[in-house]
Amino acid sequence: MTETAPSIPDRDAVRDALVSWYEDDHRSFPWRETDDPYAILVSEVMSQQTQLGRVVTAWEAFLDRWPTPEDLAAADRSDVVGFWSSHSLGYNNRAKYLHEAANQVIDEYDGTFPETPDELQNLQGVGPYTANAVASFAFNNGNAVVDTNVKRVLYRAFDVPDDDSVFEEVASDVMPDGASRVWNNAIMELGGVACEKTPSCDTAGCPWREWCHAYETGDFTAPDVPTQPKFEGSRRQMRGRVVSLLKEYDELPLSKLGPRVRIDYGGQYGEKWLRELCSDLEGDGLVKLEEREEWVARLRR
Missing domain, CATH: 1.10.340.30 (Hypothetical protein; domain 2)
Known part of the structure; x- marks a missing residue:
């Protein structure tokens, strides 16, 4: 069965974000200084x-x-x-x-x-x-590079299925025309310093967090990364649910957000727990917490 390639949202913004991130700061290797x-x-x-x-x-x-x-x-x-x-x-x-x-x-x-x-x-x-x-x-005359690191990036960021032909299709689609030198360096750098097997999304300032499926859901598995244990019920899963719900509702009081995040909302997983979770997401620039008549979480746009 042939897998279908996902469409890349905001493709021009995705391209600009990665190239800008790479050109602002990247590892220095001498072969990158020559043609x-x-x-x-x-x-x-x-x-x-x-x-x-x-x-x-x-x-x-x-x-x-x-x-x-x-x-x-x-x-x-x-x-x-x-x-x-x-x-x-x-x-x-x-x-x-x-x-x-x-x-x-x-x-x-x-x-x-x-x-x-x-x-x-x-x-x-x-x-x-x-x-x-x-x-x-x-x-500057190449095609999109598709190695293990690039597959990991595309799989996580855009939910690309684990299929070599689809990886090649998506990699080619997202690479800007006539920019193979900077693009292939940039996407391999992303896989090497931000989207490693153990990701460093925030520490490395990953430029694709805004669009990244893995960052949204907290599921950082990939073709070369085994399924992470204990994802069900984990903090990563709950973070993903908060972001997904706020994308749907834009904003919610914590009293209404909590039961949608956890069926067992309350007690040790009550408002204090949810506020801490939302505070983490606020620190990542994804969510804004506001104190009104009660605490309200809204999605940053």
């Missing part, structure tokens, strides 16, 4: 299943030793493999493939890197993801 396809290819191959903090030192040392594809192609393959092994960069066949790819660039492309994802896949060891990353970051 050299060779340097970017080296970073992408090194980053496969290797922590980025460890990659920085290895990447800089590699480029010091072999600063151009010509230098790498002329190197002895055993030296390249030895470098790879000594820096604990994972499977040594990646070093062999990188060496072969450099030779292809020299011999088959006259020293000039191909610029499209399809052409880049002709290079040894370069699969669809790496080809698209190089096309995006070197030439």
Whole structure:
């Protein structure tokens, strides 16, 4: 059965919010400061299943030793493999493939890197993801990147079903035309610092909280995140119910909101509990508490 892609609400606002968030502040990696396809290819191959903090030192040392594809192609393959092994960069066949790819660039492309994802896949060891990353970051000529982190972001934010073809459809739909360089960097940054397996929505200032299904409901499961235990009856679930109810009613006195949030409203889960819950949401900028004849909660717009 084919899954249906959800529509993205306020798509232009969603795009602007993410790009602004990324451009205001993001992790600094040296390969983000260049559009050299060779340097970017080296970073992408090194980053496969290797922590980025460890990659920085290895990447800089590699480029010091072999600063151009010509230098790498002329190197002895055993030296390249030895470098790879000594820096604990994972499977040594990646070093062999990188060496072969450099030779292809020299011999088959006259020293000039191909610029499209399809052409880049002709290079040894370069699969669809790496080809698209190089096309995006070197030439601003890529498609939407869809890796594990991006799937997690889309699944949580827009309730995208766990289906590879639907992830690709939604990722392509939300990415602005002609902006693959900044967009793919931004959405991967979002998955890396705000929407990790354990999310840091408020701490990282996630720019998509306003639209995020997971943030609204408190359910932060994802394709690579097992179902969270004890969600039923949890504070996360109750927060989600408060926001959902206020979206429906706009505002409610706590005496009417409480029984709609919990069937057992009262006692330890009475007004004091509900006011604390709403205060948390007020701190997140989602709800406003007002003291009138009785306490009233309303949704911030």
